[in-house]
Amino acid sequence: MTGYPEGVFRRRSASAATDSHSSESASHEATEATQPKGYTPKKGVPTPKRKESERDLRRPLNAPQSRKEAYRAYRGRLDRQRGRTARDGGAAKGEERYFRPQDHGAARAFARDFVDSRRSLSEFFLPLSVVIVLLMFVNNPTAQMVVAYVLWPLMMVTIVIEGVLVGRTVKRRAGQYFPDDPSVKGSGLYAAMRQIQFRRLRLPKPRVKVREDPTPRYVR
Structure with missing residues (x-):
């Protein structure tokens, strides 16, 4: 009776199994690196470990890749903050070069003066x-009903009416004073x-007092 060759039913050693697993993992990583975005692996392929997936999800999308990029981003944020501070300070002082684009123009200056020269509930x-x-948190159902169905609607209606x-008025008078603006x-x-x-x-800071005539001087 002819015997089987040696090693047919022999288990592989632990080192051989480890080497085989390492080679398979390396082959799998190389294959994933070459696959296009959105590629779905086939069934039977081991999925990434939970720690690796969580690490990838926590990684910022636009994180700086070097200290030089991080310093450049920090300087950019600092410059933007300084620009906003200078713009707000200049607008408060009435310097037109720091005005926002919507604040420029003679008609817009008249609109600001007209609003600043009068008192209103809307301000x-x-x-x-x-x-x-705060009144809505008062432990009184009657007070809450008054606030919710009387005071709040009354204030909103008043603001809408005053705004209209x-x-x-501002658009009509500005069109008369500055027809080409x-x-x-x-x-x-x-x-x-x-x-x-x-x-x-x-902002810009009011330049006329309350009850002062907002009409431009050359029009008076």
Whole structure:
């Protein structure tokens, strides 16, 4: 009876199994590196480990790849912050070179002066909103009903009415004073949005006093 050759049913050694697994892993990584984006591996292929997947998900998309890039990004953020600080400070002082694009133009200057020369309920929108929100937490159902269905709607209706009135007036008068100024377009909405800002927080800073005539001097 002829016997089987040696090693037919012999188990492979631990070192041989380890070498085989390492070669398969290296082959699998090389294959994944050459596959296009969106490639779905076939069944039977081992999936990445959980730690590796979590590490890839936590990695920032636009993270700097070197210290030089990180320093360049930091300098860019610092320059932008300095630019915003200088722009806000210049706008508060009335320097036109620091104005936003929507603040330029004679019609826009008149709109600001018109709004700044009068008092309105709309300029107290932010503090009134805070008060109304605080009143909503009062443990009194009647007070909550009054705030939700009376005070809040009344304030919003008042702001809308004042915004429409001031917008129409500013646009009409700006068109009369500056007929060739392209900034007349949109000056009504510009005035209405400025009106809901608290006077001390408005930028550019108000240059006329309350109840002062906002009409340009050469038109008076």
